[in-house]
Amino acid sequence: MEYSSFLIKYGEIGVKGKNRYLFENALMQQIKYALKRCEGQFKVHKAEGRIYVDALSDFDQDEVTDNLKTVFGISGICPMTFSEDNGFEDLKVFVIDYMKKVYADASEGTTFKVYARRSNKRYPLDSMELNALLGEAILEAMPVLKVDVHNPDITLFVEVRERIYVYSEVIPGPGGMPVGTGGKAMLLLSGGIDSPVAGYMISKRGVKIDAVYFHAPPYTSERAKQKVIDLAKKVSRYSGPIYLHVINFTDIQLAIYEKCPQDELTIIMRRYMMRIAETIAKETGCLGLITGESIGQVASQTLASLAVTNEVCTLPVFRPCIGMDKLEIVEISQKIDTYETSILPYEDCCTIFVAKHPVTKPSLEIIAKHEHNLDEVIDDLLKNALETKETIVVSTDE
């Protein structure tokens, strides 16, 4: 079947009262961003309280639906075909042709109904008449079908506007809220499996994300950094463009290594990462931090460790993976196509900074006391790390 446009269904945002136009505009903007990745010219427009994507040239239907599926706020994508209004007889032929093409393989007893909407009130037939007359015509043309107005297998929507649009399929969208309607948060992005998923999940609720990555050359390689950029790019299919801040963390890490107890290295390191992320977040208007932490996954993610890490932040820290098992996180990472990149073996050489037996029940007092060992150097190191940060705009727009 040749489709010419898509009706975009959006669930949750429909209920947002007077702010509705803000949500719709954000949705349209994200749709346009997703369509830039597709071959062809498209027009995205609002009409009669609905959003339509019209193709102005040839396009690949799978490519377009795959990309629309990355736009949060869309609950369903309906590929449509249209006919000029040349009278009812013509419409009948058109509708029968549509049904024959799309449901050529329909088995005996497949049920359907016609659901007509007439927004062009000058059209000579009203929607009830359209339902009845088109239903009858289809039954005649395709004897295998049966009508069921309550629970049909196929609902054929017929929209009479300036032109007449016909659709019957609803491809599920990703749900969620359009990005940009929920403020902005700062994602602590590593090369692992969890943090890209965390970014995706928060972004799904309409939050725009920026990201910070801690680079530690020569202990982490250029490839490890490139991997993080690649991951950010995959997330940006969903979240829109991401400002990725790359912080050179080597000197801070070495200072912690030299001056603090080995079993506390990771936890102290995490605290400095959070502090730096929060500083950048506040500078850039982010209202929260996002991490991929999940309770108990590693020593630094026990409840006790999370509490000690969290203590350095004043912004809320969002941890959408917190209650998930690794396999559940992996499943999402596969769905959003970050998994294969995450498991590339450019393992950071940071392992030398990982104690063989890290603390799992750190005490805030003790950790804070040991952090004082860094007093002489840490201000300069933090200042320097922030001053030398590199910011990369990661987007699927080329």
Next chain:
Amino acid sequence: MKNEVYLDNSATTRAYPEVADIVKQVMLEDYGNPSSMHMKGVDAEQYVKQAGQILATSLKCKPENILFTSGGTESDNLALIGTARAMARRGRHIITTQIEHPAVLETCEYLSKEGFEITYLPVDGNGIVDLDTLEKSLRPDTILVSVMHVNNEIGAVEPIEEIGTIIRRVSPDAFFHVDAVQGYGKIRLIPKKCNIDLMSVSGHKFHGPKGVGFLYMSDRARLRPIIFGGGQQKGMRSGTENVPGIAGLALAADLTMSSLDEDVSRLKTLKAYAAERLSGIDGVTLNGFNDGESAPHILSISIRDVRAEVMLHALEDKGVYVSSGSACASNKPAISATLKAIGLDRSLLDSTIRISMSHFTTEEEIRYACDCFGELIPGLRRYIRK
């Protein structure tokens, strides 16, 4: 601009400018298909013929003995699989070594699944194959022996001539394949003199283009092709010849051979210098150095308590490019078979760096690189896993 000192020439080399020129010329002007009947085809064919001649001269053989391929890996695959299939009725035993390149080892793995029996010869602490074990391993059903000329990780030079003599004496019907990817252009090897039947060579290891190489085939070698199609190269390797690559390959071989003696004596001096300076650093040991008998362009060192990858990136920051273990294998952090086979201490497997030089390497570069090692190692060693 940052100082760039490229010491990863066993991974690949920078092309000679002349090579780049001729590749470009063939692509833009003499771009015909050697199989075409018209003048453009004839012109292209000339490049292939001349290349065969140049390479044959370098090995003191006939142009008919040269089969162009896509490089070392394909040559190794063709030599092993092609021989195994052609000889399967006579025997199914193949001998190789524990320290071969994956292009040989993985192909042997494949053949063992196809029902061939593979014997992997051990090596000594310098990576040299034991000749007695070889002799004892040869059997009436041995169809092929494959031994590399120069090991890619530590530069061990195998006694190819002696091996060839033993095979010819004990199992005269067995064929002898040599993976000469690291040796060609560094150490002269005349196949006929060494009783070699098959020899793999790759262009980009001696300043030629990537994606092109050749397989030397003696008159008596018998191979079944592994690539089928239009019947080019007498049906042994179908596919339109990579004419720009082949032209570049031959020119690179020509240039390399013309400066070989000069280059080798210079590289030996540089290597001796680097070996002396680096082994003077606390905790640095040489691998397979063999009193300087190893290949002139490869130096493998282990640095106690410094992870190779960290060392590599720290050097990179100073513009010095080296490799950890073998570059072909280093995308997957697998433990090097060669380093294990020479019995390197386990704690050093992950602390081993390879420095590999080329025609373009200068004394100044080596001095600078040694300075960098000297400066960096003490600092890196301060941070070991507690």
